[in-house]
Amino acid sequence: MFTLEHALAADLFSRHLHLLWQFTRRDVAGRYRGSLLGLGWTLLSPLMMLAAFTLVFYGFFELKWPVEATGTPQMDFALQVFVGLLAFNWFAEVVNRGPVLITGQPNLVTKVVFPLSLLAFSSVLAASFQALISLVLLMLITAFLVGGNITWLALPLVLLPFMALLVGISLWLAALGVYLRDLGPFMALATSVLMFLSPVFYPLSNVPPEWQSLYLLNPLALLITQLRDVLFMGAWPSLKVITGLGVVATLLLTSGFWVFNKLRGGLLMYSDTPSATVARAETAIALEGVSKTFYRYQRPLDRLLLQFKGLARFARYDTISGLKPLDLTIQRGEVVGLVGRNGAGKSTLLQLVCNTLSPSGGRLQVNGKIAALLELGSGFNPEFTGRENVFMSAAISGLSRAEVQAKFAEIHQFSGIGDFIDQPVKTYSSGMYVRLAFAVATSVEPDILVVDEALSVGDGAFARKSFDRIMALRDTGATILFCSHSLYQVEALCDRALWIEGGEVIADDSPSLVVPRYEQFLAGDEQKERGVRQSAAQDQRRVSPQGSARLVSTQVSIDGQTANARNAVISGESQLSVKIRFASDPLLPCPGIAVTISTTSGQIVTSAGSWEAGVEVQRNHQGEGSVVLDFPQLALLKGEYHVGAYLFCERGLHSYEWVDPVSSFHVTQTGIARGVVRLPHRWHSVPNSADDHV
Secondary structure (H helix, E strand, O other): OOOHHHHHHHHHHHHHHHHHHHHHHHHHHHHOOOOOOHHHHHHHHHHHHHHHHHHHHHHHOOOOOOOOOOOOHHHHHHHHHHHHHHHHHHHHHHHHHHHHOOOOOHHHHHOOOOOOOHHHHHHHHHHHHHHHHHHHHHHHHHHHHHOOOHHHHHHHHHHHHHHHHHHHHHHHHHHHHHHOOOHHHHHHHHHHHHHHOOOOOOOHHHOOHHHHHHHOOOHHHHHHHHHHHHHHOOOOOOHHHHHHHHHHHHHHHHHHHHHHHHHHOOOEEEEOOOHHHHOOOOEEEEEEEEEEEEEEEOOHHHHHHOOOOOOHHHOOEEEEEEEEEEEEEEEOOOEEEEEOOOOOOHHHHHHHHHOOOOOOEEEEEEEOOEEEEOOOOOOOOOOOEHHHHHHHHHHHOOOOHHHHHHHHHHHHHHHOOHHHHHOEHHHOOHHHHHHHHHHHHOOOOOOEEEEEOOOOOOOHHHHHHHHHHHHHHHHOOOEEEEEOOOHHHHHHHOOEEEEEEOOEEEEEEOHHHHHHHHHHHHHHHHHHHHHHHHHHHHHOOEOOOOOOEEEEEEEEEEOOEEOOOOOOEEOOOOOEEEEEEEEEOOOOOOOEEEEEEEEOOOOEEEEEEOOOOOOOOOOOOOOEEEEEEEEOOOOEOOEEEEEEEEEEOOOOOOEEEEEEEEEEEEEEOOOOOOOOEOOOOOOOOOOOOHHHOO
């Protein structure tokens, strides 16, 4: 009967065939990457094994196989054992890798959008490649000794059901291996025992007749006996055996998909429909009561028990709420910024949207092709070249090989790594690594882009390019979910902001309304700890320059005198001047300059940017320049204030460097006015009228 699990397998193949090919190719090539012979080992290894079998079993032990196959006793035993070990090694490789298929590749689980069940298919195909090489070599030697046989054409009838069986086993082990870490060592021991419980070194006829029916319940024993009959005895595969293998394979594959999806969590409704379909749907992301609870287990077994309702009561654990029930709708084309402190739940929400986490409750609908910048380069293999990783990473993002080839020149040019594209990425600097990863990740042209602190990558020039790339995606109408601790970027890029705190949405409104509220919250929070952290904050006030522009010096003066503890601003009378010298890349547009004045608690009182005032900053041919900002008759009221200096791109969207605070000054005043700033105002008296009396 055709079940949902069969449909899932068919859908996986149809939609991810290119990705499956890329992962299988990477797996096979990665085994011999850097070796002198490379893939030549796939041929040399079985040849050396066959020679060793012949020498040891016939030359040393003088063993003979009971049934003649080739007419050459020494080759009979060696070839018969070779068939047994070929099948066993094929089986053992898949089984021993199964428990660590997912746990061994954590980045594919939490950092990229990836169909995890594809790993089981890739593992089986990679193991099948080596088995196929050995099988072809065996057939060539057999044909040379006694000639081929027409029954060899029936080998796929034996091999294909066994491959499906291996996929089912791999799905089971991959799912259980996440919860039972003892499964790996156990399977290594079990496969060693199974080698002696299968007819690897002896024929089936050596097993007592009364035990043979039970013995043949072992699928590996069925495979080995059928291979020997077809290859050496000229017999056609047994219909009964093939049917049995097919039934077992169907059961394992069906149950494997069920267990895999059961243990992974199946609450997320995820759609990667093409853009043409999404154009008819105004809602890009919809959450209805979506929540996420994390568990802290007392025993390893508790993770598995909790997945089954009937056993959950036996599990011992504590719960941590990562995201409380949330209703949220994001329309197509919206740019939504997420702000909040570390641990507030921002990344949890992004991972739920990307399907790298499954919700604990509620319903989540994602309409459209999604690209996630959660951790750049998560799918890269350090042993492979940049070119190879481009094709692999793009395949993970959903691009076909033809699409990647069409975009490759643009990706290469955007990354700016030159000839290093054909070098292993393990030789790259960290900047080269993330530049290539960003170029690949943003080449997908998604309907929905999820960004988690991934805009300031590489040096300053590339950071500017990366920000421009995101802006270009915004202009195409893509939906963008943007998480950042840079409140300035949230205001510059987004048209809607969510403030998340303690797993709850505190505010959902325009960035111009949400960001000030969040800044006030941070200022109050920092005020509580200011006595402890103030000295450390002063020592770490500079943000490292990113290569395109840097602050050389900043001087603050009051009425022409350097600001210090001995002079002070007289509120409403003194002029505060800030002189900034900078150096920049002369090949890039002249940077914009900004100055902030803030209270000692970190609350910004005012700011001024050269681009907002329409000032064209001048510099020499080496990229050096100076600007002066004057605040005549500074209207601040009494207190201590800090000055911050900032360098931005010419449009004021991307920051190059800042120093905050760069200097401090004191304000004195006459009178008893309270607050932070004395606003221009005018009093006037209004004559009383009869209507004013009650």
